[in-house]
Amino acid sequence: MTKSIGVIDLGSNTARLVIYQQDEQGNLTEVDNIKRSLRLSNHLQNNRLDDDGMAITLTCLRQFKELLDARQVQQTIGVATAAVRQAENGVELLERIKAEAGITIQILTGEEEARYGYLAVMDSMNVDEGITIDIGGGSTEVTYFQNRKLKESHSFPFGIVTLTKRFLHSDIPTEAEFTQLRSFLADSFASKPWLKNKQCPVIAIGGTARNLGKIHQRSVHYSMDSLHHYPISKENVTSILEHIRILSLEERRQVPGMSKDRADVVLSGIAAFESLLSYTGSDVLLISNKGLREGVLYESVWGAEPPATGSELHAKTAAQFMNRYHIDTIHAQHVKSLSLSLFDQLGAQRLHAFGQEERELLASASLLHDAGRSINVYESSEHTFYLLSQVLMAGFTHRERLLIAMLASYKSNKLLLGQISRHADIVSKQDKNLIEKLGTLLLVSRMLDRSMTQSIHAVQLIKTNGSYLLRCMGKRTDHLEYSLLDEPLIKFSKAWKIPIAYTAVADSPKT
Amino acid sequence: MTKSIGVIDLGSNTARLVIYQQDEQGNLTEVDNIKRSLRLSNHLQNNRLDDDGMAITLTCLRQFKELLDARQVQQTIGVATAAVRQAENGVELLERIKAEAGITIQILTGEEEARYGYLAVMDSMNVDEGITIDIGGGSTEVTYFQNRKLKESHSFPFGIVTLTKRFLHSDIPTEAEFTQLRSFLADSFASKPWLKNKQCPVIAIGGTARNLGKIHQRSVHYSMDSLHHYPISKENVTSILEHIRILSLEERRQVPGMSKDRADVVLSGIAAFESLLSYTGSDVLLISNKGLREGVLYESVWGAEPPATGSELHAKTAAQFMNRYHIDTIHAQHVKSLSLSLFDQLGAQRLHAFGQEERELLASASLLHDAGRSINVYESSEHTFYLLSQVLMAGFTHRERLLIAMLASYKSNKLLLGQISRHADIVSKQDKNLIEKLGTLLLVSRMLDRSMTQSIHAVQLIKTNGSYLLRCMGKRTDHLEYSLLDEPLIKFSKAWKIPIAYTAVADSPKT
Structure with a gap:
């Protein structure tokens, strides 16, 4: 039985409903x-949500x-953040939502909000030490984690709405306005000395972060359709800001990648x-597509x-993918064990000097x-290439995703070279050697379980004067697999530049 | 409950097993x-399959x-064609297969084989009149259909194996060899005067046809990964043949797209x-990816x-797709009815002059x-674009598939222009106008059922001095749909170059 879960995030800028199915x-x-x-931040007057703000929120929640x-x-899990938290009549709003829309919404403290952002990042990125910043409409949450612990x-x-309201009044913000904004931000962060000079990646969460990522991707014609885990160097953050802060609002809206309903407030966020x-003395910003609502959901x-x-x-990501795309788990695990066994034996024969990193890519593929x-x-x-390169694989960098996609879909060098040239900004011709070697290795392993019945349970690589022999141990010696093994072995032999043949060995009958 | 069906095609060149699931x-x-x-054709000696041919067939069938x-x-449905049909010991082979592999295989007559090819084409191509040619290893089936009737x-x-054996002996076939082959083929077809000067498309079925399609696609860097329904002009068939018939077998193997295990026999097939x-006086060859085994299965x-x-x-194709990719049928049918209603009303207001063809594309999208x-x-x-452009949609030409894919995935002109430029060999910038208009129309219809609850059941387009009003009839006037309708309507208004607003009308309470 699947179960549906709704998560409502009543933010200071945006209200969002996401529905998930859980199997x-x-x-x-x-x-x-x-x-x-x-x-909602704009509807806060003297720390009270005005009538209009109450009305649009109630209509929206009824529709949700x-x-x-x-x-x-x-x-349904509903959470509200800064605007409602800061409003004196926030509780009244939530009571009316409960009464009129039948939805229970809980006000998060700033600390809780921060922790959910951290949690979303831990569940979707492979980073051991970092700083998260989640900038919303009316608040900004920052965390520091080490060894994946908060x-x-x-x-x-x-947040972006309140910062803009307070500092950036001109259509094209003046130097003076900008200087004041920057000094306010610098002072604010300096009030938390644990941030100082940490020199670890800063992970940016939320709509402004996503928008910044999109703008940068458009400016460099990035080859992948994926924001999560997209890295932007500090210099590039600055140069985008310098480029768009001298534009009028109307011009800013036209910047490729700019989100239309955010163009008026985006500057303050990028400045933050x-x-x-x-x-923090960090040189890279990583965009996270996962944030508060995912943290709430994951918890x-x-x-x-x-x-x-x-x-x-x-491992969790692979399990999710296998489940989502109906992969035969027993077959997949068997191919993985054959692949890794071959990888290790080739290493032992000094036929490659790949390490743990390549071994893990092969395992995932x-x-x-x-x-x-x-x-x-x-x-x-x-x-396979399309899915692995286009659908988010939590915990992998874009480069890792592409390498896994190329390995998993490896069929011929023609296909591979096309993939490499389409993503020349992320992978390079130098990667061809790795992919071709591990790709043909995987082709052989896949063919060894072509029937998906695990009839061939193990392989042994034996060196016999200058040539190699793949001893395949199976139930019998006439499995379908053997009739189809020549082609992948020829490709393998070419890629590894070694002569190789196979021999089929039947399990000895039980005594 | 799903059911699995196996189809075995024991051909003169290739043995193939395909497994289908039927829901x-x-x-x-x-x-x-x-x-x-x-x-197998090569194992026919004096009309008898030799021992080696018997043995490899039995091993193959045991593996199947x-x-x-x-x-x-x-x-499991098993059929055998020319090689087994022509072999005096064919029945003996099938008896051994039954005894040793437990599979029942039926020998098809040439007429049956031809009819299955016709059936596969009728179930996968929208062609009213045509000639099919299915060239196998040891026989060639030809049909003529009119009004979709055989x-x-x-x-x-x-077939390709026997023709090659009889006529093409040299590594590079000589002029004399080729002249003899051509004159034999011309005499053979002339023995069936019902083929003469029909001037309708010739539909080519089988491995040689697919290989020819692939070679041509590679030579022009075709932008779609699809062979079914791929058209090749008569001139291009001739020029490919002229190009490769002067190559040695080794050189032929290197021709981009050439199937390695067919390079030795492909010439005779293309010549046919x-x-x-x-x-037949036809000027176009259409490649069919569906043939004998699909015909057997479909029947x-x-x-x-x-x-x-x-x-x-x-309609059948759309139903299969909706089922395969888990599309909410009620929602999809509702969006279709809203789209077509808008299309017809826009036509009645003389805002477009599109016809039945465009209407059907919109319906499918x-x-x-x-x-x-x-x-x-x-x-x-x-x-959506990926699936509709990459996965076969039986009954549609490549151009129709792309137009449907563009309509169905329409979001912005940026996305559309990217799609058009990627497939500039099939669609053109002139199509942008059509796609943008019908694409924004579909966007509006989709938004009108954003909740997938059919709350808004009908629309009326009303002209009011120079401007247009979309009257939306729904259960209430505060549906979620209305809160989200502005954006698609702005896009629609731009594409159609008309000012348009909407008004929400609630159903009158029952009296």
């Missing part, structure tokens, strides 16, 4: 996602409720990223403890090579 | 596909049986296509009557627009 194994699939730009009912959602956190009572990067489904290591996260079959058996390698 | 609605999904190049058992296939058929007792095109599942019209075939959600909700438009 019996605990895997989550997003099935709907609706966003409305309510700008309609959708929740239509989708037969069993469990060490510090703080919520600043300003820049200021934090300076103070509710998986508990408050994120994966303890990057490897644990990778072995588990996921059949993903494309869920789209179609015909051209399934191409579909 | 309760009768929809078929291919789940496995294994081919072995047995070259292993796979059928592993996949728990309930029903009129004539014949099986010639030659050329000869048939001449005799077993859907009966011997193919869809009577192109529209019926399109409306039904299929949510396909991408099966891959991921995030970036689902991009996934």
Whole structure:
């Protein structure tokens, strides 16, 4: 039985409803996602939400409720952040929402908000030490984590809407306005000395972060359609800011990648990223597509403890993918074990000097090579490449995702070279050697379980005067696999530049 | 409950096993596909299959049986063609297969073989009149159909393997060899005067046809990964043949797109296509990816009557796609009815002069627009485009598939222009106007059922001095849909160059 879960994030800038389906194994699939730009921060007058703000929020929540009912959602988790937290009549609003829309919403403290951002990052990125910054409409949450453990956190009572309102009044902000904004931000971050000079990646969460990532990707014609884990250097953050802060609002709206309903407030957010990067002495900003609402969801489904290591996260991601795209787990695990056994034996024979990193890429590709079959058996390698390169794989960098996608879909050098040239900004011709070697290795392993019945259970690589012999141990010596093994072995032999043949060995009958 | 069906095609050149899953609605999904190049024709000595041919066939069928058992296939349909049909000991072979591999294989007559090819084409192409040619290793089946009804058929007792053996002995075939081959082919086709000067498309079925399609696609860097329904002009068939017939076998193997295990026999097959095109006075060859085994399968599942019209075939394809990619049928049908209503009203207001063809594209796109959600909700438009352009949609030309994919995934002109430039060999900048207009129309219709609850049941387009009003009839006036309608309406207004607003009208309470 699957279960539907709704998460409502009533933010200071945006209200969002996301609906997930959870299957019996605990895997989550997003099935709907609706966003409305309510700008509650703008409806805060003297720390009270005005009538108009109350009315649009109530209408929005009634509409969300309609959708929740239509989708037969069993469990809804609602959270509200800065605007409602800061409003004296915030509790009154939530009571009316409860009464009129039947939805329970909980006000998060700044600390809770910060922790959810950290949790979302731990569940979706392989970073051991870092600083998160989640800038919303009316508050900014910052955390510091080390060895994947939350060490510090703080919520600043300003966000893009309130910063803009306070500092940036001109259509093209003046130097003076900007100087004041920057000095305010610098002072604010300096009030938390645990941030100082940490020199670790800064991970940016939230709509402004995503928008900055999109603007940068458009400016460099980035080859991947993925924001999560996208890195932007400190220099590039600064140069984008310098470029767009001298534009009028109308001009800013036209910047490729700019989100239309954010163009008026985006400057203050990017300025905050820049200021934090300076103070922490960090040279890279990583964009996170996962934030508060994912943190809230993950805690509710998986508990408050994120994966303890990057490897644990990778395993979780592979499991989710295998489940989502209906991969035969037993076959996938068997191919993985054959691949790694071959990898290790080739290493022992000094036929490669690859390390743990390459071994893990091969392991992931072995588990996921059949993903494309869920789209179609015909051209399934191409579909595998599409899925692994286009659908988020939490915990992997873009480069890792592409390498895994190329390995998992490896069929021929022609296909590979096309993939490399399409993503020449992320992978390089130098990677061809790695992919071709491990790709043909995986082809052989896949063919050794072509029937998906694990008839061939192990392989031994034996060196016999200048040539290599692959001893395949199976139930019998006439399996389908052997009739089809020549072609992948020829490719393998070419890639590794070694002569190789196979021999089929039948299990000895039980005595 | 799904059911698995295996189809075995024991051909003169290749033995193939394809496994399909059939769901309760009768929809078929291919789940496995294994081919072995047995070259039985070469094992025919004095009309008897030699011992070696018997042995490799038996081993192959035992391996197929292993796979059928592993996949728990309930029903297996086996057919054998020319090589077994022509062999005096063919029945003996089938008896041994039955005894040793437990598979029942039926020998098809040439007429049956021809009819299955015709059936496969009728179930997968929207062509009213045409000639099919299925050239195998040891026989060639030709049919003529009119108004989608089979009129004539014949099986010639030659195929690529036997033609090559008889005529093309040199590494680079000599002029004399080629002249003899051509004159033999011309005489053969001339023996069936019903083929003469029909001037309708010739549809080429089988491995040689696919290989020819691939070679041509590679030579022009074709932008789509699809062979089915790929057209090659008569001139291009001739020029490919002229180009490769002066190459040695080794050089021929290197021709981009050439299938390695077919390079030795492909010439005679292409010569047969050329000869048939001449005799029928046809100027185009359409490649069919569907042939004998699909015909056998379709007849077993859907009966011997193919869809009577192109529209019926399109409807069947849409239903299969909706089922395969888990599209919410009620929502899709509702969006289709809103789209077509808007289309007709815009036409009545003389705001467009599109006809039935464009209306049908819009209808298909409306039904299929949510396909991408099966891959991921995030970036689902991009996934919709991928699926509709990369996965075969039976009954549509490549151009129609791309136009439907662009309509169904329409989000912005930026996305559209990227799609057009990627497929500039099939669609053109002139198509932008059509796609933008119908694409924004579909965006509006989709938003009108954003909640997928059919709350807004109808729309009326009203002209009010120079401006247009979209009257939306729904259960209430405060549906979620209305809060989100501005953005698609702005895009619609830009594309159609008309000012337009909407008004929400609530159903009158029952009296």
